[in-house]
Amino acid sequence: MKLFFDFLPGVLFLGALYLFDIYVATMVIMAAMTLQVLGLLVLRKKVTGMQWFTLAVILAFGAATLVLHNPVFIKWKPTVIYWIFATALLLGPVLFKRNFIQMLMKEQLTLPDHAWSRLNMGWAVFMAAxxxxNLWVAYTFSEKTWGLFKVFGVVGLMVVFMVGQLMYFSKYMKSDEPGNEAGNP
Structure with a gap:
């Protein structure tokens, strides 16, 4: 249910883009994200730092798109978010001595330090790419095609990337079943 709740603003954006235009779609995603965060607050659920950050970027770039009547701002929004994440992942170990991917996933995954470093670098490169x-699709294809890519294409690429990483790092994972440790089929 949480996945659907998180995915809904993008689907609403895409629906408005296909039914109306990018300006209506921009208003829809701004409203949907705002309502999503407000709903979490009303239900006394945790609003993550990523949700606050994404809301702020959507409101800022959405407002610029609407006020300046220029869709380039909303098209750049995903790229700005991805590049900020990539930069944070690259600078975290250098400036803060923190591996942010490890901080996010240490409850679900146990890896040696060198594997965490590779995972962090993999995510940084993936986010930058x-x-x-996103910019290539935004400037090469129609707004509707870009919208489809933004909502479904990015999700598909992330799934493929995560599956690839799981396969690569599976050698470090241990099974809960006795006698079935990693590397022991």
Missing amino acids: LGGL
Whole structure:
């Protein structure tokens, strides 16, 4: 249910883009994200830092799109988010001595330090590439095609990337079943 709740603003954006135009779609995603965060607050659920950050970027870039009547701002929004994440992942170990991917996933995954470093770097490179790919699609294809890519294409790429990473890091994972440790089929 949470996945659907998180995915809903993008689907509403895409629906408004296909039914109306990018300006209506921008208003829809701004409203949907605002209502999503307000709903979490009313239900006394945790609003993550990522949700606050995404809301702020959507409101800022959405407002610029509407006020300046220029869709380039909303098209750049995903790239800005991806590149900020990539930068944070790259600078975290250097400036803060923190591996942010490890901080996010240490409850679900146990890896040696060198594997955490590779995972962090993999995500940083993936986010940087995703930002570039978003711009390429935004400037090469129609707004509706870009909308489809933004909502469904990015999700598909993330799933493929995560499956690839799971396969790569599976050698470090241990099974809960006795006698079935990693590397022991």
